[in-house]
Structures are given as structure tokens and as C-alpha cells.
Amino acid sequence: MPSSPAPLAGRRAQAARNDELILEAARAVFLDDPKAPIAAVAERAGVGISALYRRYAGKEDLLRRLCHDGLRRYVAEAEAAAAEPDGWRAFTGFLERIVDADVHSLTVHLAGTFTPTEEMGRDAVRSGQLTTELVERARAGGRLRADLVVQDVGLLLEGCAAIRVPDPERTRQLRRRHLALLLAGLAQPEPPLPGPPPAPGEFDWRWQRSE
Template identity: 55%
Template structure:
């Protein structure tokens, strides 16, 4: 059964919402401290139209973070759907980088008060990501001195590669991910990694809101 067509007003509202989210993603991933007015200007909509949909900057940031978590969750589930543990892990890593989910989650963490829904989705994302990692570790296909929080930090480093040009940024991120994947795969006789991995407190502490 098909849905009835939207009225002209509803189509315009949906279009405005899409423009606002696209603009917010570009503005806030570049500068989380930017004003909401910069989003409205980039989207080409009035500030009143933006506030009708998102009553505050926090609400807009919460939506972006939620969307980023959904992309991460999808990447993890798609990786787990592959039978081969290494291919599942590599697929997960590639999808997270291509979706740029870390720019919508970690990069914005601490800049707005998280909701209970965001906490739940973040816990689900962490659990599924750990499952992808642990399956590969159990199969012996990734280096034994690696922990799942190392992977989080590596993905964050890849998300920091930004050149302004989206296509060039995406190409370089894939290039460096390919290098990372080669180094993450288990190689007998490889020297151990120096120093301890990040702690759970170090990873989770970045989500603390200090507004």
C-alpha cells in the first residue's frame, strides 16, 4: 500500500528539514561552536523556519548525533552480517569512515546535553561495534595486543582528515584506512604496540557535557 502524496506545504517542510540537517552537518562538524544563524544562512531558510523544526541549538545537535549513531549501528550490523570475521571487520571500518559517523558523534560530544535516547543508542552502538571487533579477535585475524577502544581512536583520527573538498577528503580517508587495516591484521612476529591502550574512562569521558 502506497502512502498518500504529501501536500505542497508538507513537501516544503520536509525539504526545509533536509536542507537544515545538511547545513547543520556541514556547519557544526567544521565548528561545533557556530551559531544557529549560520545553519539557517547555509540552508537558505529563515531562522524562524529552523526554530519551528528545532527549537534550540541543542535539539539540532542532538538530532545530528542521533543520526550519526544510527549510521554507526548500521555499519556494525552490516559487518556482522558477513560470514568472514575479517571481511566483516573491514567492511565495518570502511562504512564508518564513509558515513563519517564520528564527525556527528565524537566530534560533537560534550557540546550539548545528551538525552536518554542518545545514551541508549550510544550503548547499542558500542555493544555492536565491540561485537564486530571481538568476533575478529576470536578468529585470530587482528593483532592480539589491540583492544576495541584502540579502534575507536583510530576511527577518530580518520575523521579528522578534512580538506574542504568532500571528494578529496573521502579519497584520502580511504587511503589511510587501507594502511590502517594492513597494520591491524594479525602478522606473526610483529613487534608489540608501545604503551597501554586508552581506558574506558578516557573514551567515555569525552561525552561529559560541561555547558
């Protein structure tokens, strides 16, 4: 049986704890106010501003890390969904996990506040490919309505992320309820969706750095 990795000790352990505290604080602070100063993150995390700057060159670097972590989580969940043999369950289970992870709250609030890296661009392309595969599998199984496009998935997730109340558990419950209602509308048979569908790249403008 392989041995477990040795726990971090001393300064390395403290640095890892500080980084976790900083990221948790940054998520909370910037979801409330994307324009908040980076000092507000240090204060909420309970660390000195120097500890924060040792890890992140500035606010933009921290915002980029938060969004990239969310993108990586999205990719990991989509890859895990590929192992589910039932296409509809793979699709719906993926959406449930992404809604619970609250990935799209960061997308909505922080888009345009930093310059994405090339690695983020590659991960974004990968996320689109994986989402397309999930949609196509669900449609091939006859459960998903034929007129849904991949870009609809992003809008669906953003709609769930917009639901927020002070109690985190109640927020989760309400988002799951809303998602269940949306999924009921995605199953066959249903009347046609109104209007032209969102086009590929139609929302890319949001990721352009706003000055």
C-alpha cells in the same frame, strides 16, 4: 508486489525538504565552527529562522539531533556487518562504511556541546556491544591482532575523520588510504602495540556538558 508509499505533498513535502536542508547545513556549519550561531544554519540552508525553530527548540536540540543521527547510522552499519559470514571482512567493511559516512567528525567536534538523552545513552551502549562483537569475530578468525581493544576502534575512526581537504571526494580517497594503512597494522602477525591500551570509559568525559 507491495505498493510504494505515497509521496508527501504540499506543506508536508516542503517541511521534509526544509528539514533535510537544515540538517545538511547544520552539519557543514558546526563542523567548521561548533560555536557558530543557529542563525548561520538558517542562512546556509536558505530557510527562515522561524522554519528552523519550528523543528528545533534551539541550537542544543539541533546539535543533539546531528549526533544522534550519526550514532544511529553507526549502529545500523554495525548490525548490517553482522550478516557478513567472514569476521575480518565484516570488521573491515564496517570500518570503511563508517569512514565514508564521516560519523566521527561530528563526534570529535560536537562532544560536550549538548546534554545527551537517555535514548542516546542506550544507543551508545548498543554501539559498544556491536563493536565488541565485530572485534571478537575478527580476532576469532585469526586475522585481527590479539592486543587490539574495542576502544582502539574509536581512536582509529577519529584519526580518519581528522583528514579533511576542500574537495569532498579527495577527502574520501585520503581517508580510505589512511584506513587501509591502519588495517594493515591491525592484521596478524605484527609486533606488540606500545603502551597500555585505552580503557573502557576513558573518553567519556568528552560527553559531559561543557559550560
